[in-house]
Amino acid sequence: MTARFNHTIIASLDAAATAAFTLELLEGTELPSWGPFINIGIGDGVMLQFAEPPIEFPPQHYAYLVDDAHFDRAVATIRAREQDHWADPQRTRPGEINTEHGGRGVYLLDPSGHYLELLTRPYL
Template identity: 35%
Template sequence: MIELDHVIVASRDRVAAARQLAGLLGVPWEPTALGVFAPVYVNDGLTLEFITTDEAFPVEHFAFRVGDAEFDAILERLDAANIGWRATPQGPNDRQVGTMAGGRNVYWDEPDGHRWEILTVSYARQSS
């Protein structure tokens, strides 16, 4: 069995980026680990390691599958933080909720340009 353990996420300010995502997802994080990372502990098996860089980096997309209660809580946190969100990967932040694959999904952009998504049903893998 292969499981993804961690991903390094480039940012201009690792602490600010990690704090924001952890706060929105309602998961723990640390300001520094190993001296260069600010890890966000997404779940027992996945850590996002934010690193500060001045180099150019591509905008990445990360999608988090959550339950209905977590989805609602994250939307509330997005609103409380004044962060716009939308139903589509691109376009205006119109506060619309998507309904892909029979579930709910929304996207938002973080300050470094990365595109986050929460969804209640995966559209990446169709159930058999």
């Protein structure tokens, strides 16, 4: 059997706020939560678990592949919130999206300071 990605725990300053933010942006589904985890589901049966660890954590990078219509809705949401976003991970092109790799992409920060990337075409 080929390995498939199943779930990950995303360290959060405020698990509820970060889960709600991600749920809306990714148009995910609420899943049953337990223990310290607030869980949401995204495509291919992947579960994202948000938790508040008792330690400081460095920001991570999470990239999500979305279709063109979802990308348009997400960018509209980002702009309606007047949320900072960039066309590049170095944050040198504020307020823009990119058209690299044969698709479109945008970078933003979630409420816990993690770098999120939405892209419409995979790199490979």
